[in-house]
Amino acid sequence: MLLYIHGFNSSNRSEKAVQTAQYIQRNYPDLSFYQPQLPSDVDEAMALLTQITEKALADNQPLRFIGSSLGGYFSSYLAEKYGGKAVLVNPAVNPYDLFEEFLGPQYNPYTDEHYQVLPKDRNAVAQYDTHVIYHPDRFLVLLQTGDEVLDYRLALQKYHCCELYIEPNGDHSFVGYEQQLDKICRFLQLP
Known part of the structure; x- marks a missing residue:
């Protein structure tokens, strides 16, 4: 099972999500691949992610996660709690510390x-x-130093003991993400 988890105010139709889905369909058509649109409510989002993860566990499927930004934060939680491997793309580290700037009305x-x-x-x-x-050993963390939304150094500090891939410049979307998909799938040990 591979679960792609998008970030805050993003979607399963974002560029990275679509690139991932197309790559998996081309190269691993038999893989159980999930790319849900997360509810905006945090607990509802985690309930959905937990349900997908626990069903895969019950079916004896290896767990694999790709998470971007807030999706990386959620992927860390799921991989630590349930096992499996996770690739984190410009992950949020302490998203609760950023909440003040997002309080109030939001639009996706x-x-x-x-x-x-x-x-x-x-x-x-x-x-x-x-x-x-x-x-x-469960984590590969992809960072670009030009991330304008999150300070990549926070992820570098938190995940210093994990496998890291750091590129200069770039941005929060992770410029050139599609070129990382071979490396991502090797790390995840896709069949």
Whole structure:
């Protein structure tokens, strides 16, 4: 099983999500691949991700995750809790510390959804934090130093013991992501 997890105010139709889906379809057509549109509510999003993960576990499928930004944060939690391997792309490290700037009305341009980020959402996100990475061998972390949304040095500090791939410049979307898909799939040990 491979679960692609998009970031905050993003979508399963984002460029990285679509590139990943197309690559998997071309190269691993028999792989159980999930790319859900996450609900804007944090607990509902994690409930959906947990349901997919637990079903794969029940079916004795190896667990694999690709997470971008907030999806990387969620992927860390799932890989630490359930096992499996995870590739994190410009992952959020402490997203709850950024909540003040996102409080209030939000708009997701991919889904055309209008919703509110409330103070309670900060605590909801914080409960999925992996303060310590106990299984560094489970993670490949892709970072670009030009990320304009998240400070890549926070991820470098948190995931220093994991396999890291750091490129200069770039941006939060991870410029050239599609060229990393071979490396990603090798790390995930796709069949």
